[in-house]
Amino acid sequence: MANYNTMELMICTAARELEDGASVGVGTGAPCAAAMLAQKAHSPNLVILFEAGGAAPLIPEMPISVGDSRTTWKALMASSMPEIMETACRGMLDYTFLGGAQIDMYGNLNSTRIGPDHQKPKVRFPGSGGANDFASFCWRMMVMTPQDPKRFTERCSYITTPGWLEGGDSRAKSGLPLGAGPYKIITNMAVMDFEPESKRMRIIAINPGYSEKDVRDNCGFELLKADKLVDNAPPTEEELRILRDEIDPYRYVIGR
Amino acid sequence: MKKAVSSKIKKVSNLKYDQQLAESPFEWWGPSPDEARRVMSAKSKGMHDKRASLKEAVARYVKDGINIGIGGFVNTRVPVAAVHEVIRHGARNLTLSFQSNSICAELLAGAMILDPDRVSIKRVELAWWGYEVIGIAPLLRYLTSKGMIQLDDYTNYGMSARFKAAAMGIPFVPTRDHGGSDMELVNRGRMTSCPFTGKNVYLVPACHPDVALIHVTAADMYGNCRIFGAHCTCPEITMAAAHSIVTTEKIIPNENIRTYPNLTEIPYAAVDALIEQPYGAYPGASYGFHWFDMDHIKMFRSVCDAFRKTGKKDDLKKYYDEYIFGCETYDDFLEKISFKTLRKLRDLDGGQPIILS
Numbered sequence: 001m002a003n004y005n006t007m008e009l010m011i012c013t014a015a016r017e018l019e020d021g022a023s024v025g026v027g028t029g030a031p032c033a034a035a036m037l038a039q040k041a042h043s044p045n046l047v048i049l050f051e052a053g054g055a056a057p058l059i060p061e062m063p064i065s066v067g068d069s070r071t072t073w074k075a076l077m078a079s080s081m082p083e084i085m086e087t088a089c090r091g092m093l094d095y096t097f098l099g100g101a102q103i104d105m106y107g108n109l110n111s112t113r114i115g116p117d118h119q120k121p122k123v124r125f126p127g128s129g130g131a132n133d134f135a136s137f138c139w140r141m142m143v144m145t146p147q148d149p150k151r152f153t154e155r156c157s158y159i160t161t162p163g164w165l166e167g168g169d170s171r172a173k174s175g176l177p178l179g180a181g182p183y184k185i186i187t188n189m190a191v192m193d194f195e196p197e198s199k200r201m202r203i204i205a206i207n208p209g210y211s212e213k214d215v216r217d218n219c220g221f222e223l224l225k226a227d228k229l230v231d232n233a234p235p236t237e238e239e240l241r242i243l244r245d246e247i248d249p250y251r252y253v254i255g256r
Numbered sequence: 257m258k259k260a261v262s263s264k265i266k267k268v269s270n271l272k273y274d275q276q277l278a279e280s281p282f283e284w285w286g287p288s289p290d291e292a293r294r295v296m297s298a299k300s301k302g303m304h305d306k307r308a309s310l311k312e313a314v315a316r317y318v319k320d321g322i323n324i325g326i327g328g329f330v331n332t333r334v335p336v337a338a339v340h341e342v343i344r345h346g347a348r349n350l351t352l353s354f355q356s357n358s359i360c361a362e363l364l365a366g367a368m369i370l371d372p373d374r375v376s377i378k379r380v381e382l383a384w385w386g387y388e389v390i391g392i393a394p395l396l397r398y399l400t401s402k403g404m405i406q407l408d409d410y411t412n413y414g415m416s417a418r419f420k421a422a423a424m425g426i427p428f429v430p431t432r433d434h435g436g437s438d439m440e441l442v443n444r445g446r447m448t449s450c451p452f453t454g455k456n457v458y459l460v461p462a463c464h465p466d467v468a469l470i471h472v473t474a475a476d477m478y479g480n481c482r483i484f485g486a487h488c489t490c491p492e493i494t495m496a497a498a499h500s501i502v503t504t505e506k507i508i509p510n511e512n513i514r515t516y517p518n519l520t521e522i523p524y525a526a527v528d529a530l531i532e533q534p535y536g537a538y539p540g541a542s543y544g545f546h547w548f549d550m551d552h553i554k555m556f557r558s559v560c561d562a563f564r565k566t567g568k569k570d571d572l573k574k575y576y577d578e579y580i581f582g583c584e585t586y587d588d589f590l591e592k593i594s595f596k597t598l599r600k601l602r603d604l605d606g607g608q609p610i611i612l613s
Contacts, residue, residue, distance in 0.1 A: 028388055051412055052329040053486030060606065064389050064550070066356075067332025067486050069543045069608050080487035081329065081355060082420055085413035089432055108268065112409060113400075118273035118442055120403035124396055126386030128439065129356050130412040136433035155270050162436030165264045174263030174436040175447065175456025252389070 004235045006188035007254050008243060009207060010144050011037060012235040013186050014097060017142065023047040024095040025088060025134045027066055029253050030144050031097035036062070036247045041239055049093065051130040053079045062248050066130075085130070088137035091177070096134035097142050101125055102156040105201045105221045107143070107163025107182030107194060109135070110156040128160045135161040136176050140183035147187035152219040164199035171199070190215045191232055195224050205232040261447045261456060263436040271438045278442050282461065285351045285381060285408075286323030287498050289427050292464040295498040299525070303478040306530040310341040310586065313501045313529035317467045318347050325419070325465030325497050326354040326361070329488040330388055331540035331548055334360050335469035337503050337533045337586040342469070343367040344580060346374040353463050355415040355489055356384035358393065359540060359553060360469075362560060365395035367580075368404075369563070370573055379406035381444075381463060383415045387557055390550075394561040409439050410460060416489040418463035422496030427462050434458040468497035471537045472522065473544060474612050475504040479527025480513045480520045484610040485543025491521050499528045503536035505545050508612050519611060535590055535598065544610035546601040552593070 004012075007030065014034035018024055020043040026032045027050075036059055039046045047056050050063075054071030055078070063070035072078040087093065100109035111131055115122030135141045141163075145151060163182040165171045171181055181199075185192040191205040202224035203215055208231065216223060235243075248254050287295065308316075318324070324342070328334035339360045352361060361382075367375035377399075385396045399405045410418065411433055421429040430450070434440055435458045440447055445460040470490050475481040479502060483490060494500045502522070507530070513520060535542070539549035539556075556575060563572045583589040590598070 050486070052332060052488050065330055065332060065541075065548070066388070067329040067488060067541070069485055069541060069547065069605055072485050072543070073606065073608065078485055078487065080491070081412060081416045081489045082492060083487075085416065089413070106268075112438070116270065116272040118271055119406070121400050124400040124407075125392060126356075126396075127382060127384045127407075127409055128411045128414075128437070129384030132411040132437055132439070133413040133433050136435075155268075157270055159265065159269060159436070159438045162263075162265075165436050166268050170264040170267075171436060173456075174265070175432070175458065176263075176435055177432050 004240055005255060008235055008240060010186050010188060011243060011254065012239045013191060013232060014142065014144055015041060017184065018043055018046050018095060020045050022094040023049065023092060025049050025051065025093050025138055026097060028063055032063060033243065033247055033253045034097065037239065037243055040242050040246060049084055051081055051084050053081060053084060055079055055084065062252060085133050088134060093138040095140050095142065096138040097144055098131050098135060098161060099143060099145050100161070102151055102153045103143060103145065104153060104156050106165060106167050106199055107185065107201065108156050108159045108165065109143070109161040109163065110158045112158045112160040114157045116157070132161045137180065139180050141181065142183050143185045145187055147189050147218045149218055149220040152221065154221050164194060167199040189218060192223065200224050202226055203229060205230045207232045208234050261449050263440060263447065263456060265436050265438065265440050269438055269441060271441060273442050282444060285379065286466050287464045289425060289462055289464065292422065292498055293425065301525060303524055305477050306479045306527055307477050308529040308531060310337060310531050310533065313531060314338070314341045314345045317499045317501060317528065318342055318345055320348045322466035323351040323353055325468040325493045326352060326357050327468060327470035327488065327490045327493050328537065328540065329486065330356050330358045331553060332486060333471050333488065333542055334537050334540040335471045335503060336360060336538060336540060337536035338469040338501055339363050340580050340586055340589060343375055348376045349378045350376065352377055352380045353465050354382055355412045358387050359556065361385050362393055362395050365399055366560060366572055366576065369395065370569060370576055377405050379408065381408040381410065383410050383412040390554060390557060394557065394564040398564045408443050410434065410443055410445065414460050415463070416492060418460050419489055419492040419496040421462035422464040423492045428459045430457045430459055432457065463496060465493065465497040466499065468493045468500040470494050470500060470502045471542065472502060472504045473610055474506045474508045475502060475530055476508055476510040476513045477530065478510065478524040479530050480524045481522035481527065482519045483521045485608065487521060494522045494526045500526060501529045502527045503531045503533040505534055505536065505542055506612060507532045512613055515613065516611065533586055536586065538590065544608045545605065546598065547604035549597065549601055
C-alpha cells in the first residue's frame with residue numbers, strides 16, 4: 001500500500017464524488033485539488049467554476065486565488081461574479097466544497113466569528129465570501145475539514161452558511177432553493193452523510209487507520225451511524241501520482 | 257421594521273445582537289437611488305478626456321464620510337495605487353463596500369491604526385476580508401475585537417447583487433441565499449414573502465458607493481474599459497457609484513475600442529477620472545500583465561500580524577513611511593520594487609492573451 005498523508009486521502013475521497021459531466025464550484029486549496037484530480041483521473045468532462053468569473057478553465061497548475069489568472073486559463077468563458085453565482089442560482093451547479101471554523105450536526109457552518117457579542121466578536125474570520133451562496137445554490141454541498149471536537153460542535157457561534165438548519169424540513173421552509181443541501185462531510189477520519197429524515201450527520205465510512213471510536217471522540221455531538229459502515233479506500237498509486245506530479249508539485253496543499 | 261417574515265434561523269442562532277438596532281429603519285450608507293440619479297443627471301453625457309493624475313482625482317472625489325467601493329476580488333485586479341493615494345490624501349469616517357478584499361482593506365485599516373485623524377473607517381459592508389491561502393486578515397481581526405469598526409455582512413453574491421441593483425437603478429434585488437444564516441438577523445437586508453409564490457425571498461438593498469476605485473486592463477482616454485481575466489464585480493461597482501476613479505494598465509486609442517465594441521465592459525459615461533498606472537494592482541495581480549507578488553503580500557501581512565500580536569506599531573509605521581508616505585506617486589513606490597521582481601511577476605502570469613488592438 002502506498003504511503004500518503006490525511007490531506008491526500010481527503011482530496012482523493014472528495015475527487016471520487018465528482019462524476020463525469022457534473023459541474024462544481026470550488027475555492028482554492030483542497031477543493032480545487034479535488035476537482036482537478038477528478039478531471040484528470042476519471043471525469044474529463046467535469047466543469048469547474050470559480051466565483052470571481054472563471055468558467056471551465058484547463059487549469060495548468062494550482063491557482064492560489066479564486067481570481068488567479070490560472071482560473072481563466074484556456075477557459076470557455078471569463079465572466080463575472082454575478083454571472084457565476086446566477087448560473088449556480090438557476091440550478092446549473094451540482095457540487096461545491098466548503099470548510100469552516102465550526103460545523104454542527106445539521107451541517108450548518110461558521111466562517112464568520114467566534115464569541116456571542118455581535119458588535120465585538122472575540123475572533124473574526126473572513127466571513128461568508130461565496131460560501132453561503134454556493135451552499136444555498138449548488139445541489140450537493142460537501143465539506144472537507146480536519147475533525148476535532150471544537151470544530152464539530154453542538155452549536156455554531158454564528159451560522160454563516162445554513163446546512164439543514166434544525167433538521168427535518170426546516171431548510172425547505174426557509175426559502176432556500178428546494179432540493180439543495182449538505183451532502184457529505186469528508187474528514188481526516190471518516191466520511192459522513194445526513195440521515196434522510198432527521199437530516200442529522202451520520203457516519204458512513206471510516207478512513208484507514210481510524211476507528212469508529214476515534215471519530216466519535218473527535219466530534220462534539222452525537223453522530224448517527226449507517227446500517228453498515230464501510231472502510232474508505234486509500235488513495236491509489238495513480239491518484240497519488242497525478243496529485244503529486246501534476247496538480248500540486250510544490251505541495252502547497254498536500255504538504256510534505 | 258425588519259423580520260415580519262423569517263426562516264428558522266431564530267431557532268438555531270446563538271448570536272446575541274441588539275434587536276432594536278437590527279430592526280431600526282433602513283438607512284442608505286451612501287447615495288440613495290434618487291440621489292445617485294441626480295448625480296448622473298448633472299454629468300455631461302458627451303465623451304470627454306477623463307485623464308487625470310491620481311492626486312487630482314482623489315482630491316476631487318474623496319471626502320470625509322463617503323462610501324468607497326473597492327473593485328477586484330481579494331488581490332486580483334485591486335486598486336492598490338488608488339488606495340495609496342487615498343491614504344496620502346486622508347479621509348475620515350469612511351464606509352467601505354466590496355465583496356471580497358484583502359490588501360486594499362488592510363492598507364486602509366493600517367492607516368487608521370497609525371493615524372485615525374488622517375484615515376478612519378467607520379463601517380464596512382462586505383462579504384469577505386482575508387488573504388485566502390496565506391491566512392486571516394490581522395487588522396480586520398484587531399479592529400473587530402476592539403469594536404472599532406461596524407461590519408454589515410452579506411455573501412459574495414449578495415454584495416455583487418447589491419452593486420448590480422444600484423447599476424440597474426433599482427432599490428433592491430431579491431436573492432435566494434442569506435436566508436437561514438445569521439446574516440438574515442443582523443444585516444440590512446430583509447426576508448419577505450414573494451408576492452407571486454408566497455415563499456420566503458431575501459431582499460438586499462442597492463449599494464451605491466460615492467466613489468468606486470477600480471483597476472482595469474485597458475481603456476481609452478474617455479474611459480471605455482476592457483477587462484481581461486475574471487471580471488469580478490468591476491463593471492457593476494463602477495456603474496453603481498456616483499463617481500469612479502479608474503486606473504488602467506494601458507490607455508489605448510479610441511479607434512481600438514471602436515474596432516471591437518464587444519470588448520467594452522465599462523462604458524465611458526461611468527468613468528469620471530482615468531489614470532494610466534501600470535502595475536496599479538501591485539502586489540495584487542493583473543491578468544495579462546503580471547501575477548501576485550506573494551513575497552510582498554506576505555511581508556506586509558506579517559508586519560500587520562506582528563502589530564496585532566504585540567501592539568507595537570514601529571514596523572507597521574516603517575512600512576507606511578517607506579512605501580506610502582515616502583512616495584509622492586505610485587511610480588515612486590514601484591521604483592522601490594526591483595525590476596527583477598516586476599519582471600518575474602510578468603513571467604509568472606503565463607502570458608495570458610489580451611487584446612489591446
